[in-house]
Amino acid sequence: MHIREKLAEAERTGTPAYSFEFFPPKTAQGVQNLYDRMDRMHGLGPSFIDITWGAGGRLSHLTCEMVKNAQAVHGLETCMHLTCTDMERSKVDDALKEAYNAGCTNILALRGDPPREKEKWEATEGGFRYAKDLVLYIKEQYGDHFDIGVAGYPEGCDDQSDPDLLIDHLKEKVDAGGTFVVTQMFYDVDIFLAWVNKCRAKGVMVPIVPGIMPIQTHAAFLRRANWSKCHIPEKWTQVLEPVKNDDAAVREVGKGLVAELCQKIIDAGIMHLHFYTMNLAQATRMVLDELGLTPSIETPLKQALPWRQSLGLNRRDENVRPIFWRNRNKSYVARTQDWDEFPNGRWGDSRSPAFGELDAYGIGLKGTNEQNIKLWGQPRSIKDVADVFVRYLENEVESLPWSESPITNEVDILKEDLIRLNRRGLLTLNSQPAVDGVKSTHPIYGWGPPSGYVYQKAYLELFVSPELITELVTRTERDPELTYYAVNKTGDLMTNAQSDGPNAVTWGVFPGKEIIQPTIVETISFLAWKDEAFRLGSDWARCHPASSPSRQLIDKIVETWYLVNIVHNDFHQSHAIFSLFDGLAVSGINEPIAVDGPTVEVRGDQVNGIQVNGNQVNGHKETTNGEPIPKAWKS
Numbered sequence: 001m002h003i004r005e006k007l008a009e010a011e012r013t014g015t016p017a018y019s020f021e022f023f024p025p026k027t028a029q030g031v032q033n034l035y036d037r038m039d040r041m042h043g044l045g046p047s048f049i050d051i052t053w054g055a056g057g058r059l060s061h062l063t064c065e066m067v068k069n070a071q072a073v074h075g076l077e078t079c080m081h082l083t084c085t086d087m088e089r090s091k092v093d094d095a096l097k098e099a100y101n102a103g104c105t106n107i108l109a110l111r112g113d114p115p116r117e118k119e120k121w122e123a124t125e126g127g128f129r130y131a132k133d134l135v136l137y138i139k140e141q142y143g144d145h146f147d148i149g150v151a152g153y154p155e156g157c158d159d160q161s162d163p164d165l166l167i168d169h170l171k172e173k174v175d176a177g178g179t180f181v182v183t184q185m186f187y188d189v190d191i192f193l194a195w196v197n198k199c200r201a202k203g204v205m206v207p208i209v210p211g212i213m214p215i216q217t218h219a220a221f222l223r224r225a226n227w228s229k230c231h232i233p234e235k236w237t238q239v240l241e242p243v244k245n246d247d248a249a250v251r252e253v254g255k256g257l258v259a260e261l262c263q264k265i266i267d268a269g270i271m272h273l274h275f276y277t278m279n280l281a282q283a284t285r286m287v288l289d290e291l292g293l294t295p296s297i298e299t300p301l302k303q304a305l306p307w308r309q310s311l312g313l314n315r316r317d318e319n320v321r322p323i324f325w326r327n328r329n330k331s332y333v334a335r336t337q338d339w340d341e342f343p344n345g346r347w348g349d350s351r352s353p354a355f356g357e358l359d360a361y362g363i364g365l366k367g368t369n370e371q372n373i374k375l376w377g378q379p380r381s382i383k384d385v386a387d388v389f390v391r392y393l394e395n396e397v398e399s400l401p402w403s404e405s406p407i408t409n410e411v412d413i414l415k416e417d418l419i420r421l422n423r424r425g426l427l428t429l430n431s432q433p434a435v436d437g438v439k440s441t442h443p444i445y446g447w448g449p450p451s452g453y454v455y456q457k458a459y460l461e462l463f464v465s466p467e468l469i470t471e472l473v474t475r476t477e478r479d480p481e482l483t484y485y486a487v488n489k490t491g492d493l494m495t496n497a498q499s500d501g502p503n504a505v506t507w508g509v510f511p512g513k514e515i516i517q518p519t520i521v522e523t524i525s526f527l528a529w530k531d532e533a534f535r536l537g538s539d540w541a542r543c544h545p546a547s548s549p550s551r552q553l554i555d556k557i558v559e560t561w562y563l564v565n566i567v568h569n570d571f572h573q574s575h576a577i578f579s580l581f582d583g584l585a586v587s588g589i590n591e592p593i594a595v596d597g598p599t600v601e602v603r604g605d606q607v608n609g610i611q612v613n614g615n616q617v618n619g620h621k622e623t624t625n626g627e628p629i630p631k632a633w634k635s
Contacts, residue, residue, distance in 0.1 A: 001077055002147035003106045004179045006047045007207040010271040016293055018273040019079075019209075020284065023052040024062040031062070034279055038074055039405075041281055042308070044294055045301045047272070050079035050108055050182075053095075064095060068102035072312030072337065073330045073362075079149060080104055082138075083112025084128040092134070096141065103313040108149040108182060109134045109173075132169075132176040139177040150178035152208060154186050154195035155230050163195060167202050180206050182274055185213040185224065187257075188231045189264045196270070210265055213276045214283035215254025218244035251283055259290035266291075303447040305518045306454075306506050318342035323459060323505055323519045324529035324565070326430055327403035331532065334362045347502040347520050355528035358535050365401055365539035372543045375399070378550045380592045382425045382465075385553065389422040401536040402429045410444055417578045421462065425586025427557075429533070430461040430565075432505070434574045440508060447518075452510035458568040458577045459505050459521070463561045465586045475580050476566060481573070482580075485526050486564040489534045493527070500524060505567055521567055533563050553593040 010017040020041060025031050038049070051067055054060045063080065070078040080099045082092065099107065111131045128134045135148050150173040153166045160166055170181065181204070186192050196208055215221045218240060225232050236257055243249035262273050275284045288294045295301040307321055310333050320343035325332035335356040336342070358364070365372065375397060379385045391397040393415055398406045411418065411431055418428050433456065435445050440452035447454060464472055469486060476484045477496050483503060486494045497503070506519035541554035568577045 001105065002179070003048055003077075003079060003149065004147050004207060006077070007180060007209070007272050010047070011207070011269075014271065016266050016271050016273065016291070017047040018275060018288065018293065019046050019048045019050065020275050020277050021050050021052065021211075022066070022277060022279055024054045024059045024066060025279065026059075031066070034066075035069060035074075037279065037281055038070060038076065041277075041284075042074055042076060043301065044285065044288060046076070048077040048079055048106065050081060050106075050274075053081040053083045053110070053112070060091070060095065064098040064102070067099060067104050068312070071103045072310050072315065073333050075308040075311055077106070077311060078102075078104055079106035079108050081108045081110060082134065083110045084131065084134055085112030087128070089128075089137075092128070092137065093141075096138065096146075100142070100145065101313055103311050103315065105146060106149065107138060107146045108151070109138060109178070110151055130169075132173045135173055135176040135178055147179050148177055149180045149182050149209075150174065152181040152183040152195075152199070154183055154192050155228070157184065161229075164198070167195075167199055167204065170199065171202055171204050174204055174206055178206065181208045183208065183211045184230070185211045185228050185276055186230045187213075187225065187236060187261065188233050189261045191231060192265070193268055196268075207272070208270065209272050209274045210270060211274050211276060212258065212262060212287070214258055214287050215240075215250060216278065216280060216283050217247050218250045220278075221250070221254065251286060254283065255286040255290050258287045262287065262291055297443045300441075300443040300446070305516075306447045307518065312337070315342050317344045319344055319516060319518050320347050320502075320520060321518065322525035322529065323430065323432070323521055324461070324526060324533075326432075326519075327405060328532075330404070331363045334360045335528070335532075345514070346517070347522060355525070358532060363532065363535075365536055365543075366399075366404065369543040372540065376401075376540070378544065378548070379553055380549045381553070382557075382586050382589045382591075385557065386422045386425055386427060386589070389427050390419055393419050393422070393428075400429075401540045402533060412444075413574070417575065421578070421581055424581075424584065425465060425589045426468075426581060426584065427463040428460065429463065429563075430459070432456055432459045434458040434568065434571045436572055440510065448508045448516065449510050449513075452508050452513075454508040455506070455571050457505045457571045458573060458575075459565070460577050461563070461565040463557065464564050466560050466562065467587065468584050469562045469564075471584065472564070472580065479580075481568055481570045482577075483521070483567045483569060484564060485521075485523070486562045487527065487530050488562050489530075489559060491527070491530070495523070497523065503567060503569075521565060526565065530563055534558050547595065549593050549595050552595060556593065 006017065022034060022038065025034055049070060051063055051070065054063050067078050067080045070076045082095055096107075109131050128137065131150060135150065138146055138148055150170065152170050154163060156163050157166065174181070183192070192210060199208065213224055221240065239253050239257070240250060243253055265273065275287070277284050285294065305319060307326065308329055309316070310318065312333070321332065338356060367375070376388045377384065379388065388397065389400065392400050392403065393407055395407060411433070413433050414431055418431060421428055435454060435456035437453045437455055438445050440446045440448045440454055441450055442454070445454060445456070464486070473484070473486060473494055476482050483497055484495060485497065500523040502520035502522040504517035504520050507515055507517040509515055537554060537558040541551050541558060544551040544554070566577060566580070570576070
C-alpha cells in the first residue's frame with residue numbers, strides 16, 4: 001500500500017498515525033536483535049516503517065535484505081531509503097529491483113550525505129547529482145509502482161543554511177514525482193509549523209510528515225541537535241539541564257517535551273508522526289503512551305486477519321493458512337516463500353503446496369545453547385519439562401522451542417485447563433478457544449473489517465506419551481464432533497478425518513463479502529509441520545551435552561511421543577475438548593530419566609573435567625549452568 005494513501009486515510013478520519021525509522025546494524029547479532037525489536041514494535045501499530053540506506057558495500061545489501069524481511073516476515077509496510085551517494089545507475093537499478101521483488105511499494109529518494117572520507121558531496125560518475133533526478137528516474141523505470149517520498153529541511157541542511165532556497169528545491173522534487181515529504185528532525189514546533197506554511201505558499205501541497213527524534217540521553221540529545229543544526233527551545237534546556245546526568249530522568253522529562261511537541265503538530269491538523277527510533281523502542285513508546293496512541297484493550301490494534309499478514313511479493317492477497325504455524329510466523333513464511341501463488345479464499349488442492357526444507361534460515365531453534373539452557377533449564381524428568389510449559393503459560397518464560405513469542409491473552413480463558421494438562425505430562429503447543437459469533441471489533445478475538453462477526457472451533461495441539469496415545473485415540477473416535485491427527489517422528493499417522501481436505505477452524509462473516517476462512521487444519525500441511533515440530537525438539541535436546549540427562553530425556557520425547565491435534569467441530573462448545581483427558585496422566589512423571597552410557601558430571605564450566613565454555617565436546621558446543629548432575633538416576 002502506498003504511504004500517501006495511509007497519510008490520506010489518517011487525515012480523512014482525523015486519527016493520528018505514526019511510523020518508525022530503523023537503520024542497518026553493523027553486526028550479525030545487531031541485525032537479529034533489531035529484527036526481534038521490529039517484531040515487538042509491530043504491536044505498537046505503526047502505519048509503516050522505513051529503513052535507511054547503507055551507502056556502498058555490505059550495508060546497502062543489508063538495507064535490501066531488511067526491507068525484504070520486514071515486508072515478508074514481519075508484515076510491516078516498508079519504505080526503503082535510496083540515495084545518490086556512491087551509486088552509479090546500475091546499483092540504483094539493482095536496489096530498485098530488490099525492493100520490487102520484496103513487495104516494497106515505497107521509496108524515500110535522497111541525495112544522501114557525502115562519504116565519511118569526503119568533505120563535500122560529489123556525484124558518482126554515471127549516477128545522479130540531485131534527489132530530483134533520482135525521483136525522475138524511478139518514475140521513468142517503474143511508473144506508479146513506487147510511492148516516492150522526498151526530504152524536507154525546516155532549518156536548513158548540511159551544505160545549505162537557507163530554508164527558503166531549500167523549499168524551492170523541495171518544490172522541484174515534488175514536481176518531479178515526489179508524493180510525500182519527510183522532514184529532518186526538529187525540536188521547535190513553531191519553526192516547523194511556520195515552515196509548513198511557507199511550503200504551502202510556494203505550492204508544495206503533498207503531505208508533509210514531521211520527523212520526531214525522541215530523547216534517549218542528554219548527551220545524545222545535544223549531539224543530534226548539533227548535527228542537524230536545529231534550534232533547542234530555552235524551556236527544553238531549562239528542564240533537561242538539572243537532570244542531565246540521570247538517563248532515566250532525562251527520558252521521563254524528554255517524554256513530556258516531545259509529546260507536547262507532537263500534540264501541537266496534531267492540533268495543527270498534521271495527523272502523522274515519523275519517529276527516528278535509533279533502533280531503540282523505549283523512548284518512542286514512552287512518547288506514544290503519553291499521547292495515548294498505543295493500542296490497548298479499549299483501542300486494540302486492528303487486524304485484517306487472525307494471523308499477521310505477509311506483505312511480500314504476491315502475498316498481499318493471501319488469506320488462508322494452516323493453524324500449526326500460528327506461533328512461528330517467520331518459519332511459515334520461509335517454508336512457503338517459493339510458492340507461485342498463495343491461498344486466497346480457499347486452501348485449494350492439499351497436494352500442491354511444497355513446503356520448503358528444514359535447513360532454511362529462520363526455521364531452526366533460535367538462540368545459543370547457553371541462552372536456551374538459561375531460559376529452559378536442564379530438565380531431568382517429565383515434570384521438569386512440563387514445568388517449562390507451565391512457566392510459559394504463566395508468562396514466566398517468554399518463549400518455547402515451538403512458540404517464538406510470549407503467550408497471548410487469547411488463551412486466558414483456557415489457561416487453567418492447559419496448565420492442568422501440562423502438570424499431568426501432556427505438553428501443549430498450540431490452542432484456541434471456541435468463539436461463537438463475537439463482533440469483529442472484539443478486543444481479543446476480533447479481526448477483519450467492522451460490523452462483522454467471527455467464529456472459532458476449539459483447537460488443541462500437544463505432545464502425548466506413547467503410554468497414553470491409544471486411550472486418547474479411542475476416546476476421541478467415540479465422539480463424532482471431534483477430528484484428530486496423531487503422528488510420531490517416523491511418520492506413523494492416525495486420523496479420523498474423512499479426507500485430506502481442509503477443515504476451517506476460524507471464519508468470519510462480514511457485510512458485502514463472502515465468508516472468509518483464514519485458518520484451517522489439513523493433512524499435508526500437518527505432516528510438514530510434524531517434521532518441523534520434531535526437529536525443534538531435537539534442536540532443544542542438542543543444547544545439552546550428549547550424555548547428559550537433559551539431552552537423553554528430550555531425545556526420548558522426540559523419538560517416542562506423538563504430536564496430536566484435535567478440533568472440536570461444534571463451535572458452541574468452549575471447554576468440551578478438555579474432558580477427553582480426564583484421568584489421563586504420564587506415569588512416573590517425577591522420576592529422573594535413566595542415563596545411558598557414562599555418567600556426566602557438570603561442575604562450573606566443565607563436563608567431566610573438560611572445558612566446555614566456548615569449546616567442543618563430543619563434536620557439539622556444550623553449555624551448562626554450573627549445577628552438578630547426580631551420579632545415579634532411577635529408571
